[in-house]
Amino acid sequence: MNIRPSVKLLTGSSRKTRIVSASALFLIVCAFGAAGVAPITPDTSDLRVRAIAEELMLPSLHQQIATLEAQDHLYVAEDKMRSGDTLAALMTRLGISDNEAANFIKSDVTARAMLRLKPGSVVQAQTDAEGDLQWLRATRLDGRDAPKNLVVTRHGDKFSAAEETSALETRIEMHSGIIRSSLFAATDDAEIPDTVSAQIIEMFGTNINFSSDLKRGDRFNVAYETFWQNGQFVRAGRILAGEFVNAGKTFQAVWFDDPKSVQGGGYYGFDGSSMKQAFLKSPLAFTRISSGFSMRTHPILGNWKMHSGVDFAAATGTPIHAASDGVVDFVGVQNGYGNVVIIKHAGNISTVYAHMSRFAPGFRRGSKVSQSDVIGFVGMTGWATGPHLHYEYRVADKPVDPMSVVVPTMQALTGPRLQRFRTVANDMSHRFALLQPDTTTALNKTAQTTAKTSRS
Known part of the structure; x- marks a missing residue:
């Protein structure tokens, strides 16, 4: 009766022993398998390096020189018309030695316009090694929106002349100035064209009487368009934004040309209020x-x-x-x-x-x-x-008394037009902030006021 329990105990013990033994055997097999898969680092001492030397054929230097000498060499020169300039003097400066080209320019109606170019006009020419003209190009500026390019071109032994309309490059220039004697003196010091100065008067003429209201120390900032042709200044365009500080009071204006409005463009304050009053303060610009x-x-x-x-x-x-x-x-x-x-x-x-x-x-x-x-x-x-x-x-x-009449301003922008205007005004605000640090505070205040108005 005492033998059976003993037998059961031995049976359970042997089962555990078999499990442990099987597990150990499995781990040993995995270890050997990993060792077999692991890469073996090659012995670099057994590798051999072989140097290969090959002779390369270089092009003949004499042949290269002969090829270059056989090619036609073309040269491009540039100069400006001078006061009292003659065709002969201009051709000499451009390296042109071509009697046929000179005779053609003198005789052709279109080409003869080269002789009437204003001093400072840029002229370009392409010639060959002998000085024969290949083409001659200049821009004729007459104050119009689209200046003309005059082009004289060689075609074998003959020439042709044409006048081509050329697109203008638009740039935005920003300047600032301080009034010490007069507005025009200040704009001259700031290298601002007179046409832009006249626009400043027109833009702020309903708020400032430029004949009597200007004070020494008044200052202004202005951003305006300029038009260029082949790197040459053609003319100044419209003022895009302006700021004028008169006797401590700041006036700001932005040009807003809304294509969706039948009213056309006009100048507005940075908050969208119209700069245009019903009547000018003075019918004369300076007096x-x-x-x-x-x-x-x-x-x-x-x-x-x-x-x-x-x-x-x-x-x-x-x-x-x-x-x-x-x-x-x-x-x-x-x-x-x-x-x-x-x-x-x-x-x-x-x-x-x-x-x-x-x-x-x-x-x-x-x-x-x-x-x-x-x-x-x-x-x-x-x-x-x-x-x-x-x-x-x-x-x-x-x-x-016209000097004592208080006249109302025109209607301010509202609704969708005001939203479109703010995009333009914000861009000009950033430009003025870069132009003069002193204006940053004023422009930020304006932007904050505009934002409050928008939220309300």
Whole structure:
């Protein structure tokens, strides 16, 4: 009875022994298998290195020289027209020694335009080793949007000349300046073209009277388009953005030309408000007030009477601009006014421009005029002791002091137009921030104000 339990115990022990033995055997087999698979590092001492030497055939130096000598060599030269330049002098500087080409340029109507190029015009020429002309090229600049390229080309023993329209390269230039004496002196110091200076006056003319409001130390920033042809400056274009600080007050403007709007383009503040007021502060760009709106002794009649307008002293021939949009009600001679123009505007308002030397071409009664259009030129016709413009501002035919009238601005941008405008304004804000660090704070404040307006 005691043997059976003993037998069972031995049986369980032997089973465990067999399992352990099988596991050990399996691990041994895996170890040998891994050893068999592991790569064996070759003995590099048994490798042999064999050097191969091969002779390479190089091209003959003499043959290369002969090939180069057999080829036609062409040369390109560039120079600029000089004052009083002749064709012979220009051809000499360009390395052209070609009588046939010279005779063709002198005789051909199109090619002869080369002789009328303005000083500074760039001329390029290609010649062969003998100096014979292959082609001659120059750009004729006449102030138009599309300058012409004059090209003279050799075709064997003959020549041809053509005038080709060339596309212009558009660039954006940014400049800043400080007023020390006058606006034009400041723009000259900043190397800004006069056409851009005139646009500054037009852009800020409804907010700043450039004849009396400028202060020493006023400053401005401006970004404008320039057009180039073959690396040569052609002309300046439109001002894209401007900033003017006058007597501590900052005026900013961005040009916004919305193709989706029938109203066309215009200048707006960085917040989308229109820069255009209903009336200009002055019909003349640069002048001084010689007589204000007040009682005075008449310079000719000698009696004490009311001066119902403002006199702007200016040189004869100075352009006179319409103060606002309107329709010409009278153009002609009228007693002491001499040559006078009267324009009717909305709101029962009219403006008077007297003592003109002459009227603008094609100007007649019933003509529609826009703000800043030139309507005539300063003179001293009628009762005038010197050249000046007599300017009146009338409401219901009653004179009002034009210097004291508070006029509203045009409607601000709203809705989708305002959203499209902000894309343009933000780009110009970044440009001004790069132009002058002092403007960064002001532009950031403007951007924050715009953002608040957008969220509200």
